[in-house]
Every structure is written in structure tokens, then in C-alpha cells.
Amino acid sequence: MGPRAALLLLSLACSCSAQKVKVRAEVTGYVGQDVTLPCTYSPDNSDIKITQVTWMKETGGKKTNVAVYSPNWGKNLPNPRISFLKESLQEPTLVIKSLMMTDEGTYGCEFATYPDGNEEGTTRLILLAEPRNSAAAVPGAVGDAVGDREITVANCTSANGKPPSDITWQSVLPGNVSTRVINNTDGTITVNSQYKIFPTSEANGKTVTCIIASRTASVPQNIPVVLSIQYPPEVRISGYDDNWYINRQQAELTCTASGNPPPSKYEWKTASGQPLPNTVDVVGNLLVVKTVDNLVNTTFLCQATNSLGTSSAQLEVLVRERAMAEQSDSIGAIVGGVIGALLLIALIGIVVFFVLRSRKTKDKATYTPKTRIFGNGATSQEFAYREDSELGKPLQGAPRLAEEIPCTQADEDDEKQNYELLEEDDERFNEVGPMLQLRPHIPHDAYLDDDMESQNDGSMISKTAVYV
Structure with missing residues (x-):
């Protein structure tokens, strides 16, 4: 049933x-x-x-x-x-x-x-009476970029029905509805509904849906309508990659224009009004540069025309002396050289540091509390004191210039203190580099002569200084 x-x-x-x-x-x-x-x-x-x-x-x-x-x-x-x-x-x-x-x-x-x-x-x-339902876009609906006036863009009609149908609209575009009811001579009723918006180019191709509910149908009827909004061309230029260099071959610019109706004419010019360079060919909406030269270093303008008017867009071209890849290689070489020099300097510094560090460690390893350094102002020698050394014995047939001074516990304590001071100097050496150390740090309450040691021949020798 x-x-x-x-x-x-x-x-x-x-x-x-x-x-x-x-x-x-x-x-x-x-x-x-x-x-x-x-x-x-x-x-x-x-x-x-x-x-x-x-x-x-x-x-x-x-x-x-x-x-x-x-x-x-x-x-x-x-x-x-x-x-x-x-x-x-x-x-x-x-x-x-x-x-x-x-x-x-x-x-x-x-x-x-x-x-x-x-x-x-x-x-x-x-x-x-079952109505005859229909819906369609309004042909010739003209819009603009601003959309400052409201116009009817779609009609929906439920004709010769009884009782009259109920018409509503569904759309993502904000709009207003105008409805008219007509009583026909045969007793039927026709309902006409118009959908109105402020038209812009973005509305072209959008879909609105007319929904018709009547007593003669168990479910409402949905009729989609694709809007057709006429508007002047909207132009853009593409194809420029910011890498136009002297003698580059076959560089192209493309002029793309949307419009309803579609643009029927394209024209290329320079923004300055100067003629196009001889190396440029125009093929419809394409501008082809056969060989890039300094004359191409200009601003190009493209105009597109349809029945509603003419619109344009422009693009500034910057001609380089050489390709960006070559410039990148030169810059890379310079940067690489700088980095290499810095690495070499750092390597030399590291080598010098470890050599000096090695010497310092060797000096510490050979030092003993009984080590003595003597000098007569002309040359320097280092002697290690041993029990069986001939240095401890008096010279035969010659006056005694020096005699062995036994090391007491107090002497060893003084030398230990001096050794600790040397270590402090080594630490300063590591921080600020080599420096001439003539004596250890002397407290304010100590005498400078405490560092000197009297010899048998009447001379004075520093306990801590190294003569070289």
C-alpha cells in the first residue's frame, strides 16, 4: 500500500x-x-x-x-x-x-x-494537488569583489499544488528569503521562493539547497542549486622563482585569471609603459623570455578582460649576475675556509697546552727536597745531591768553596712549603699562561731576605728561584 x-x-x-x-x-x-x-x-x-x-x-x-x-x-x-x-x-x-x-x-x-x-x-x-517542484540559479546574477548590494541568486518554485507547499533553504552562504504565494484559477496554489545574498566571486560555484515539504509527499524534496555569479577577472602571475640570472634560457611567467564569464583576452605590458624587451615572446597568457638579460630586470604587468571589465596584476623581476647555486657555492667555500682556519687554530692551541702540561708534570716528577741549583752568573747547572756524590767531599789541593750543609727537619719543612707555593704558581700558569716567577708569594709580615741562603764563599742564592 x-x-x-x-x-x-x-x-x-x-x-x-x-x-x-x-x-x-x-x-x-x-x-x-x-x-x-x-x-x-x-x-x-x-x-x-x-x-x-x-x-x-x-x-x-x-x-x-x-x-x-x-x-x-x-x-x-x-x-x-x-x-x-x-x-x-x-x-x-x-x-x-x-x-x-x-x-x-x-x-x-x-x-x-x-x-x-x-x-x-x-x-x-x-x-x-501534487505540485511541480523546480529550482535553479538565476542567470546573469552579477557580483563584485565587495558584494555591496543584495540580489536574487536562486529561485525555487512549487507550482499548482494543493495545499500550498512549505519552502525552506539550506546554505553555507548567509542570505535572505523572499516567498510569494499565488492562487491559480483552477484552485491550485503556486509558491515561489527566492534566495538573496550579497554576491562576491567566492560565492560563484557554491551550492544552496531548496527544501520543499508538501502534504502530497511523505518526505521533503531537496533540490541542490549551484550558483552562477558573474564577476570581473581576478588576475595573478606565477612562474617567477627568484633565480633569473644573466643568460638563463627559457624563463616563463604565466598569467592566470578567474572570472565569470571566463576571460577572453590577455595582454602583457611593462609597468613603466616601456615596450617589452626583444628577448620576450607573448603566447596567450604566457610570457616567455628566450634569454635573460638586464632588460628583463623590470616589472611586468598582465591584463585580463571579460564582458564585465578588465583587471590586472604585476610582478617585479630581479635579474642576478649568476645563478643562486653558484653564489651559494662561493659563500660555502668562504664559510668553509673560515671554519677550517678556526679549527686549525684551536688544534694548535690544544697541542701547545698539552706540551706545556707535559713539561710541567715532568718537572714535578724529578723534584726532590734535596735538589740544589748553583750558578756563578755565567752558566747554569743542575745537580742532584747523592750520599756517595763527590760533590759532598772537600776538593783536594784547593780551597774549600763550599761545604755540605746538612738538611735539618726545619729545612725540609721550608722546602715542602716552597713546593706547595710552586704548585700554586703552576695553577696560575694554567689559567693565565707562562710567566717569570722569581720568588714565591711572600706574606706581608715576612722579610724578603728569608728567601735567600748564604754560601761558604760569601754569595747569596735564592732557595726557590731557578736560574736559566
């Missing part, structure tokens, strides 16, 4: 006249289709006789016969679209074919009986 049949059954209600004439209080039909108006007579006494049955339509308070049946005189059907389902006095059901809106109204089923007289039942025929 279809939706229309279900709707028809749900809309039927039973009405009884004197419990004898049974009809449906309301019947719904669709324009262009057939409808049946049931009617039966059930007498409560078998002695009642039916002599005639008549169907009448009431229009403006006046009744008009539309179908009559008599067993004696036959049937009378003035309208060829109206007939009885079957010729029967007890069940004179009426059939109306190819319904028209003029068929809508109140119908009475009347029985002429003996001896009770006339018995009648009334049915209300309601007609529904």
Missing part, C-alpha cells in the same frame, strides 16, 4: 444517516487521479422499498444532480467522468475519474423509499 492509499484510508470517516444510509464523511483525492465515493442503504424493515437513488453536488448552496439510477427509468450521468461503480439500488457507489479541482465539494447520496420517503448521506470530497 502506497502513501497515497494510506493517506486516503486514514482520511476516510464513516457517517450514517438515520442508521440506514452509510457514507464516508470525508474522502481525499488527487488531481488527475480517480476517486471512489462509497454509499450503501441498510433498511431496518424489509417492507421498505427503494425506488430511486440520486447523487447530488452542492455548490454555493445549490444542489445539482450528477448521477441518477432508477430500476424503471435507467441511469442518468451528465458528466462523462462520473459513473456508478455498479448499478445497484443498495450500493450506488460513485466513481469520479481524472479528478479536477472543480470536482472538490460536498456530495449527497439520496435514496427515495416507500413508505419512509427520502434518506440521505453526505460526503466531503477534498482534493490534493
Whole structure:
């Protein structure tokens, strides 16, 4: 069972006249289709006789016969679209074919009986007209970059329907709706809805949807509409990679323009008004530079034209002496040389540091508390004191210039202190580099002469200084 049949059954209600004439209080039909108006007579006494049955339509308070049946005189059907389902006095059901809106109204089923007289039942025929739905973009809707005026960009129509349809819109574009209802001469109703926006080029190609809900359809009908907004060209230039250098071959610029209608003409110029260089060829929307030279070092301008106007875009070209890759190689070589020099200097510094560090460590390893250094001002020698050394013995046949001075515990303590001072000097050496150290640090309350040691020959020798 279809939706229309279900709707028809749900809309039927039973009405009884004197419990004898049974009809449906309301019947719904669709324009262009057939409808049946049931009617039966059930007498409560078998002695009642039916002599005639008549169907009448009431229009403006006046009744008009539309179908009559008599067993004696036959049937009378003035309208060829109206007939009885079957010729029967007890069940004179009426059939109306190819319904028209003029068929809508109140119908009475009347029985002429003996001896009770006339018995009648009334049915209300309601007609529904399925509308013809359509939606489309408005041709010639003109927009601009600003969109400072509202225009109709789409129409949606639900024509010749009954009852009138309900129209709504769905869109990502903000807009306003204008709706008009028209009562047609045939009793149907036409609903027209317009969708209005402030048009811009961005709206071109966007989709809005007209949604039509009517009593004749179980679900709303959605009709998408692709907008067509006319606007002047919008131009851009592409193809420049910022690497145009002298003698580069076949460099190109492309002029791209959108517009509705599409641009029909492209023209290349220089922004300064000077003629295009001889090395430049123009092929439609392409500007081809056969060989890049200094004349190309300019600002190019492209104009695109359609029926709504002309728009332009410009691009400044910078010509280089050589390719960016070659410049990058030169810069890379310079940077690499600087880095290499810095690394070499750092390596030399590290080597010098470790050599000096190694010497310092060796000097510390050979030092003992009994080490003595003597000098006569001309040369220097280093002597390591040993028990069996000849240095400790007096010279034969010569005056004694020096004699062994035994080392006491106090001497060793002094030398230990001096050794600690040397270590402090080594630490300063590591921090600030080599320096001449003539004596250890002397406290403010000590005498400078405490560092000197008297010899047998009357000379004075520093206890801590190294003579070289």
C-alpha cells in the first residue's frame, strides 16, 4: 500500500444517516487521479422499498444532480467522468475519474423509499494537488569583489499544488528569503521562493539547497542549486622563482585569471609603459623570455578582460649576475675556509697546552727536597745531591768553596712549603699562561731576605728561584 492509499484510508470517516444510509464523511483525492465515493442503504424493515437513488453536488448552496439510477427509468450521468461503480439500488457507489479541482465539494447520496420517503448521506470530497517542484540559479546574477548590494541568486518554485507547499533553504552562504504565494484559477496554489545574498566571486560555484515539504509527499524534496555569479577577472602571475640570472634560457611567467564569464583576452605590458624587451615572446597568457638579460630586470604587468571589465596584476623581476647555486657555492667555500682556519687554530692551541702540561708534570716528577741549583752568573747547572756524590767531599789541593750543609727537619719543612707555593704558581700558569716567577708569594709580615741562603764563599742564592 502506497502513501497515497494510506493517506486516503486514514482520511476516510464513516457517517450514517438515520442508521440506514452509510457514507464516508470525508474522502481525499488527487488531481488527475480517480476517486471512489462509497454509499450503501441498510433498511431496518424489509417492507421498505427503494425506488430511486440520486447523487447530488452542492455548490454555493445549490444542489445539482450528477448521477441518477432508477430500476424503471435507467441511469442518468451528465458528466462523462462520473459513473456508478455498479448499478445497484443498495450500493450506488460513485466513481469520479481524472479528478479536477472543480470536482472538490460536498456530495449527497439520496435514496427515495416507500413508505419512509427520502434518506440521505453526505460526503466531503477534498482534493490534493501534487505540485511541480523546480529550482535553479538565476542567470546573469552579477557580483563584485565587495558584494555591496543584495540580489536574487536562486529561485525555487512549487507550482499548482494543493495545499500550498512549505519552502525552506539550506546554505553555507548567509542570505535572505523572499516567498510569494499565488492562487491559480483552477484552485491550485503556486509558491515561489527566492534566495538573496550579497554576491562576491567566492560565492560563484557554491551550492544552496531548496527544501520543499508538501502534504502530497511523505518526505521533503531537496533540490541542490549551484550558483552562477558573474564577476570581473581576478588576475595573478606565477612562474617567477627568484633565480633569473644573466643568460638563463627559457624563463616563463604565466598569467592566470578567474572570472565569470571566463576571460577572453590577455595582454602583457611593462609597468613603466616601456615596450617589452626583444628577448620576450607573448603566447596567450604566457610570457616567455628566450634569454635573460638586464632588460628583463623590470616589472611586468598582465591584463585580463571579460564582458564585465578588465583587471590586472604585476610582478617585479630581479635579474642576478649568476645563478643562486653558484653564489651559494662561493659563500660555502668562504664559510668553509673560515671554519677550517678556526679549527686549525684551536688544534694548535690544544697541542701547545698539552706540551706545556707535559713539561710541567715532568718537572714535578724529578723534584726532590734535596735538589740544589748553583750558578756563578755565567752558566747554569743542575745537580742532584747523592750520599756517595763527590760533590759532598772537600776538593783536594784547593780551597774549600763550599761545604755540605746538612738538611735539618726545619729545612725540609721550608722546602715542602716552597713546593706547595710552586704548585700554586703552576695553577696560575694554567689559567693565565707562562710567566717569570722569581720568588714565591711572600706574606706581608715576612722579610724578603728569608728567601735567600748564604754560601761558604760569601754569595747569596735564592732557595726557590731557578736560574736559566
